Amino acid sequence: MIDLTDIHVDGPTGPLLRKTNFSIAAGERVGIVGESGSGKTLLALSMMGMVSDQLTVGGVINVEGRDMTSASEVDWRLLRARRLSMIFQEPMSALNPLRRVGDTVAAPLMRHQGYTREQARARALSLFEETGITEPERRLSQYPHQLSGGQRQRVLIALALACDPALLIADEPTSALDAEVALRITDLLVRLSRERDMALLFISHDLAAVSRTTERIIVMYGGDIMETGSTRTIMHASRHPYTKGLLAARPALSTLGKRRLPTIPGSVPPPQDLPRGCRFAGRCPVEMAHCATERPALILTSTGAAACHRHIADDSGGQ
Amino acid sequence: MTYFLAQRVAGFLLTLFVVSIIVFAVMNVLPGDPALTILGIDSTEDARAALRERLGLNDPVVLRYLRWAMAAVQGDFGISYSFGVPVAELVAERLPLTFTLAIAGTVVTIATALFLGISAAARHGRSGDWAIMLFSQMGIAIPAFWLSMLLVLLFAVKLQWLPPGGFPGWDDPMETLRALVLPTVALALVQAAVLARVTRSAALEVMRQDFVRTAQATGFSPRRILWGHVLPNALIPIVTIVGLQFASLVTGTIVIENVFYLPGLGRLLFQSIGNRDLITVQALVMLFSVFVVTANFIVDIAYVLIDPRLREGRA
Amino acid sequence: MRRLPVNLLIGGALVTLVISAASLSVIWTPHPYAAMDIPNKFAPPSATHWLGTDQLGRDLVSQLMVAAGNSMMVALLAVSIGALLGTVLGLVAAARGGWTEEAIMRLSDLGFAFPTLLFAIMLAAAFGPSLTVVVVAIAFINIPTFARVARASARQVWHRDYVFAARAAGMNRFAISRDHILPNIAAPVIVQATIEFAVAILTEAALSYLGLGAQPPAPSWGRMLSEAQTLMYLAPQLAIWPGLCIFIAVLGFGLLGDGLRDLSDPRLGQRRAHD
Numbered sequence: 001m002i003d004l005t006d007i008h009v010d011g012p013t014g015p016l017l018r019k020t021n022f023s024i025a026a027g028e029r030v031g032i033v034g035e036s037g038s039g040k041t042l043l044a045l046s047m048m049g050m051v052s053d054q055l056t057v058g059g060v061i062n063v064e065g066r067d068m069t070s071a072s073e074v075d076w077r078l079l080r081a082r083r084l085s086m087i088f089q090e091p092m093s094a095l096n097p098l099r100r101v102g103d104t105v106a107a108p109l110m111r112h113q114g115y116t117r118e119q120a121r122a123r124a125l126s127l128f129e130e131t132g133i134t135e136p137e138r139r140l141s142q143y144p145h146q147l148s149g150g151q152r153q154r155v156l157i158a159l160a161l162a163c164d165p166a167l168l169i170a171d172e173p174t175s176a177l178d179a180e181v182a183l184r185i186t187d188l189l190v191r192l193s194r195e196r197d198m199a200l201l202f203i204s205h206d207l208a209a210v211s212r213t214t215e216r217i218i219v220m221y222g223g224d225i226m227e228t229g230s231t232r233t234i235m236h237a238s239r240h241p242y243t244k245g246l247l248a249a250r251p252a253l254s255t256l257g258k259r260r261l262p263t264i265p266g267s268v269p270p271p272q273d274l275p276r277g278c279r280f281a282g283r284c285p286v287e288m289a290h291c292a293t294e295r296p297a298l299i300l301t302s303t304g305a306a307a308c309h310r311h312i313a314d315d316s317g318g319q
Numbered sequence: 320m321t322y323f324l325a326q327r328v329a330g331f332l333l334t335l336f337v338v339s340i341i342v343f344a345v346m347n348v349l350p351g352d353p354a355l356t357i358l359g360i361d362s363t364e365d366a367r368a369a370l371r372e373r374l375g376l377n378d379p380v381v382l383r384y385l386r387w388a389m390a391a392v393q394g395d396f397g398i399s400y401s402f403g404v405p406v407a408e409l410v411a412e413r414l415p416l417t418f419t420l421a422i423a424g425t426v427v428t429i430a431t432a433l434f435l436g437i438s439a440a441a442r443h444g445r446s447g448d449w450a451i452m453l454f455s456q457m458g459i460a461i462p463a464f465w466l467s468m469l470l471v472l473l474f475a476v477k478l479q480w481l482p483p484g485g486f487p488g489w490d491d492p493m494e495t496l497r498a499l500v501l502p503t504v505a506l507a508l509v510q511a512a513v514l515a516r517v518t519r520s521a522a523l524e525v526m527r528q529d530f531v532r533t534a535q536a537t538g539f540s541p542r543r544i545l546w547g548h549v550l551p552n553a554l555i556p557i558v559t560i561v562g563l564q565f566a567s568l569v570t571g572t573i574v575i576e577n578v579f580y581l582p583g584l585g586r587l588l589f590q591s592i593g594n595r596d597l598i599t600v601q602a603l604v605m606l607f608s609v610f611v612v613t614a615n616f617i618v619d620i621a622y623v624l625i626d627p628r629l630r631e632g633r634a
Numbered sequence: 635m636r637r638l639p640v641n642l643l644i645g646g647a648l649v650t651l652v653i654s655a656a657s658l659s660v661i662w663t664p665h666p667y668a669a670m671d672i673p674n675k676f677a678p679p680s681a682t683h684w685l686g687t688d689q690l691g692r693d694l695v696s697q698l699m700v701a702a703g704n705s706m707m708v709a710l711l712a713v714s715i716g717a718l719l720g721t722v723l724g725l726v727a728a729a730r731g732g733w734t735e736e737a738i739m740r741l742s743d744l745g746f747a748f749p750t751l752l753f754a755i756m757l758a759a760a761f762g763p764s765l766t767v768v769v770v771a772i773a774f775i776n777i778p779t780f781a782r783v784a785r786a787s788a789r790q791v792w793h794r795d796y797v798f799a800a801r802a803a804g805m806n807r808f809a810i811s812r813d814h815i816l817p818n819i820a821a822p823v824i825v826q827a828t829i830e831f832a833v834a835i836l837t838e839a840a841l842s843y844l845g846l847g848a849q850p851p852a853p854s855w856g857r858m859l860s861e862a863q864t865l866m867y868l869a870p871q872l873a874i875w876p877g878l879c880i881f882i883a884v885l886g887f888g889l890l891g892d893g894l895r896d897l898s899d900p901r902l903g904q905r906r907a908h909d
Contacts, residue, residue, distance in 0.1 A: 050535060082538070085537070088536075094529040096551075098625070459888060460884040461884075462881070465876075567749060592759045604755065615747070
């Protein structure tokens with residue numbers, strides 16, 4: 001459905017996203033996991049044609065068989081209006097505080113689909129019902145500040161669904177919500193994706209949330225893909241030390257009630273200070289001499305792919 | 320909501336009350352002998368005593384204030400010394416011109432400033448932004464009366480497109496319009512320069528917020544996002560400044576009417592000062608203050624209309 | 635070394651120009667500013683009269699220089715008085731809190747009901763026109779502005795650790811205000827003063843233009859413009875120079891104020907409160 005080839009994003013101080021290949025099939029649910037600064041949001045924004053003017057995007061972007069590499073802003077806008085949708089982390093600030101939420105959801109229907117005011121309102125109501133908003137009729141005429149965080153995120157999902165997108169990108173949709181509400185939102189996204197045969201790209205730093213939602217996971221760090229594989233492989237048979245670190249830092253299920261951000265010792269360096277080779281060098285517990293200088297290739301395995309020198313060394317030498 | 324309104328109305332009335340005391344105090348208590356001011360230093364003591372008696376100046380100050388304030392509330396500002404007619408009549412005759420000028424100035428100010436400010440924000444950091452900011456920085460430093468003179472030099476003296484001043488009355492709308500073009504532009508341009516800056520920075524602030532990205536992700540055009548989402552959310556600071564600027568615009572009419580010889584309230588105020596017509600001056604100063612306080616009051620109410628979050632009495 | 639903001643440099647240069655001309659006028663002008671030379675009226679610019687002469691043959695440059703001095707004097711006096719009284723009130727409001735603070739801030743709200751120009755017109759009507767009235771009016775209207783700025787900044791400083799420490803050590807509120815609060819609110823007060831200086835120059839010019847400020851023969855940019863207006867068809871050049879001087883002075887102090895603000899708080903660089 002969407003194919004990215006050699007996509008990369010450069011900032012004024014150097015690369016923010018290194019050459020990456022990436023694709024999502026129709027109706028597929030894919031997750032991207034990584035700490036902040038890993039380039040996961042940038043990758044998503046480049047799929048939406050929404051990367052800031054100050055950055056340069058290179059590579060080939062193909063959406064539903066159409067090459068968008070040299071597409072104009074207007075082409076992108078039409079694509080965002082019809083085929084692609086995105087929801088963001090902060091449901092608090094992602095809705096215009098001065099508009100009734102019903103009007104916010106109705107606006108793109110009237111603008112892009114030629115609905116009348118009444119039709120748009122009726123459609124907004126059914127979207128509110130579909131996304132499990134309580135008392136949908138009354139909510140239509142409420143303002144964002146009158147809704148809870150979970151309800152606001154549902155409104156944003158309803159807005160994203162308004163034009164029946166083929167792909168919904170959810171960028172940290174649950175990080176600002178408390179655990180129970182977060183669970184319901186992830187379940188809602190999965191249900192919607194199944195019912196509508198809509199592809200879902202779920203982006204989060206929270207491996208647990210991503211694993212509940214997706215069939216396939218991409219692990220990113222420092223603007224590079226570290227490992228990809230089916231959700232099952234990543235969760236139970238991961239090959240990459242970074243993924244293992246994320247898994248180890250994951251809070252145990254019993255403490256899920258009071259989730260903490262998963263942490264790996266050390267912190268993500270700013271993009272210009274990242275090592276030239278493997279981005280994870282310096283924080284990696286099993287680092288080898290050439291890791292910091294040579295970029296490991298993403299090597300395909302039977303269950304996925306991982307970019308790690310150690311993994312290759314172990315595979316060839318160990319068995 | 321009702322509580323909020325009641326609170327604002329009470330504050331409004333209280334401010335008017337205090338302002339009226341200040342105006343009355345400055346005009347009546349501080350300067351010493353109004354009879355001397357009115358009749359001049361060449362007058363005889365007898366004449367001054369007679370005038371004081373006639374004006375009730377020998378009564379206690381509080382009584383005089385109450386008499387003036389009660390009458391003023393009913394629209395009676397006393398009889399002008401110099402014109403010999405009720406001040407209310409003079410005001411009624413000249414108010415339409417000043418009012419037209421102030422409203423036209425406000426409209427031109429807001430239209431120009433919103434257009435320039437939003438355009439600058441949309442071109443943030445690029446040359447269009449710089450040009451607009453340069454214009455605004457210079458506009459702030461130009462005295463309105465000098466701008467008026469430059470406009471007259473260019474459009475009346477050199478090009479002879481528009482009259483240099485004077486007012487032909489309301490009979491011929493075309494002539495009225497021609498007479499008011501330069502005064503309105505002179506009045507509005509300087510204010511627009513200030514407001515454009517405020518609009519720009521308020522818009523830039525809003526553009527950083529997440530809902531702008533949501534609107535973008537929903538496929539709306541930058542133009543629609545700017546005018547439909549960014550501008551409404553930037554209105555609170557803009558409206559605040561418009562309220563303050565209305566005060567400058569109203570006092571600006573005093574200056575502009577004198578530059579262009581327009582027979583409005585500002586011109587009347589100056590004639591009255593020249594004639595030492597203190598009753599008229601007092602009434603006009605009070606009237607101008609009422610305009611300003613009312614504008615501030617309207618701004619307070621406008622906040623609530625703009626932002627639903629303020630409607631729940633949290634303000 | 636941090637690069638100085640551009641507006642600070644341009645503003646500083648313009649302000650230096652105006653202040654130098656004003657200071658120089660005290661000891662030297664090309665000609666005595668009031669010396670009339672009727673046969674030589676409306677002279678074009680020349681080696682003797684750099685910008686020419688007015689309707690009475692008086693040298694324009696000399697008049698502009700002396701007018702600069704008057705303008706600077708009025709602005710300096712008015713803003714100093716307003717800043718001093720306003721800052722003290724703001725400090726007291728922040729130090730005492732409670733009803734004292736409430737009373738001071740409510741009173742300063744009244745300042746919004748009187749635009750400077752209207753207040754000055756009222757005073758001029760009551761006391762007769764003079765530069766003193768202009769100074770008093772501008773100073774008076776400046777008090778609430780500075781009270782606000784001082785209080786807002788002072789309140790932030792009162793919450794800092796070293797103020798808590800000083801209070802714990804038994805220092806009284808007056809001593810804390812003087813030793814700890816005042817030095818820390820100096821920057822915003824100075825920035826405000828620079829901007830108010832620009833506003834004061836504009837106000838003085840407007841009032842003198844209206845005949846409520848500087849009285850003849852004292853030269854003032856505003857009054858020179860009102861005289862030039864009657865001669866606009868005859869000698870349009872007279873309407874240019876005094877206005878340009880006002881423009882330069884106001885622009886200079888405005889840019890300087892913006893620049894100082896950027897320097898003291900780069901975060902606020904983009905913003906600017908109302909003028």
